[in-house]
Amino acid sequence: MATFTYERRVYLGDTDGAGVVYFNQFLQMCHEAYESWLMAEHLSLQNIISAGDLALPLVHAGIDFFAPAHCGDRLLVKLTITQASAHRFCCDYEISQAESSQLLARAQTHHVCIALPERKKCPLPLPWQMAIGDWDHH
Numbered sequence: 001m002a003t004f005t006y007e008r009r010v011y012l013g014d015t016d017g018a019g020v021v022y023f024n025q026f027l028q029m030c031h032e033a034y035e036s037w038l039m040a041e042h043l044s045l046q047n048i049i050s051a052g053d054l055a056l057p058l059v060h061a062g063i064d065f066f067a068p069a070h071c072g073d074r075l076l077v078k079l080t081i082t083q084a085s086a087h088r089f090c091c092d093y094e095i096s097q098a099e100s101s102q103l104l105a106r107a108q109t110h111h112v113c114i115a116l117p118e119r120k121k122c123p124l125p126l127p128w129q130m131a132i133g134d135w136d137h138h
Helices: 023-040 045-051 126-132
Strands: 003-009 058-065 074-082 088-097 103-112
Touching: 003 023, 023 058, 023 074, 023 088, 023 103
Parallel strands: none
Antiparallel strands: 003 074, 058 103, 074 088, 088 103
C-alpha cells in the first residue's frame, strides 16, 4: 500500500483558547497530507472536479487523540492507504511530534469513487489505482 509523510508546523490559528490544537484542525492536517500525497503522485482532484463525471466523496472520518499539540510544534502526518478496492480506499493517519516521535492522534478517512450524475459507485481512475498499489480485486 502507498505511504507518504507530510510535515506541518502548528500555527496560532490552529489552536483554541486553551492554546492547544483545536480538534478539527487535526483532520484538516490529515486532509492536507492527503492532498500533498496526491500532488506527489501527480493525481489531480481539480481535474476530476473539472471533468464533472466523477467524484471522490469522503464517506467516513474518525480520529482518536492521545496528546496535545501547541503553537510552533513541528508535526509529522504519516498517511498510509489501506483497504483499497477498485472503487474505494481508506487513508490511515498517524500524527506525531517531529522531534520526539510522540504519537498525538490517529485518524482514518474513507473515500468512494462515484459516477456523476448517477452517484453510483464506479472504478477509481487507473492512475489512482496504480498510485494506491495493492488492492482487493473484489
